[in-house]
Amino acid sequence: MQNPKSTDPLADFMAKCKQHQLKITPQRIAIFKEIRTSKAHPSVDDMYRTIKKQFPSVSFDTVNRTLLTFSEIGLVDLVEGQGGPRRFDPNRAEHHHFHCIKCGRIVDVFEKGYDELEIPASLKKRFKILNKRVVLNGICDRHGTKRQTDSLKGEKYG
Amino acid sequence: MQNPKSTDPLADFMAKCKQHQLKITPQRIAIFKEIRTSKAHPSVDDMYRTIKKQFPSVSFDTVNRTLLTFSEIGLVDLVEGQGGPRRFDPNRAEHHHFHCIKCGRIVDVFEKGYDELEIPASLKKRFKILNKRVVLNGICDRHGTKRQTDSLKGEKYG
DNA sequence: GTGATTGCAAACCTTTTGCACGCCA
């Protein structure tokens, strides 16, 4: 059972808002348009800075609440992380993540075998599983030898 | 290539500290002893409150820095989460996690099939992979029907 | 003795909350 999807993302977005009794405001449209194709798993602050360029009067607060709202209605996902600022993922198709522990970069991983993992029956019985993902942690290709690593210590969110 | 492990966890701990030129202080010992067998994936604050009972003069700060240090030398793991306080996992054997999106509870999942996932060759080439884990999100068995769910809204960290 | 570690306090950053105004339906 899948929602009907047109080829117009904005129309789908508006339909989803209506479905959840959310009003369609210029701010929400701008935020939706901006995050829709992002591959960078942006934080609220990343999004705020981007949106502000085209919509200078928007408040940080609205961006924050809007992204939270979007994640509640399944328009974006909250990305798993290890304690830094919250980050969002517009790609709701099943996929997986690599996290760089040095710079916080998150790289999408598409791996058919991972998609096909079964949920253990005992868990399915106890819990309602909504989402599964393989998370890989490591050091990304922007950090090389030990010497280079040291010089890059301050890099953030690659 | 594995480090020799005795059957004495405290001795192993001290060896690991020496290996990394860390001094063995009463605070570190207390924190190590306390987290060693925790199944609850405690936050810094959880640990601070526990440690303080047996070591009243310890500061929050020391607990925080010690746990961070422990995670750097591989004595505990940082748990993936979605924005709340950082949480730690003393179990460094390969295992997986279920996260309850309603109360933040994290349940260990042991599933042999998950342990055997291969890292895609293309990723192995680009990145140094240090850890892999399957993360399941959903709603745990402490939340039942809609009505019960509402009454449990404030529950935290199961 | 000496350098690492601790406890404390302040600073910092992110997220949450309360409220009045304004806009969408």
Add this chain to the structure above:
DNA sequence: TGGCGTGCAAAAGGTTTGCAATCAC
């Protein structure tokens, strides 16, 4: 028009930093 959404400001929550005193080695 009515209620949701926005912007602002303050508060809250968690983490980080700087420093002087203390402790492990």
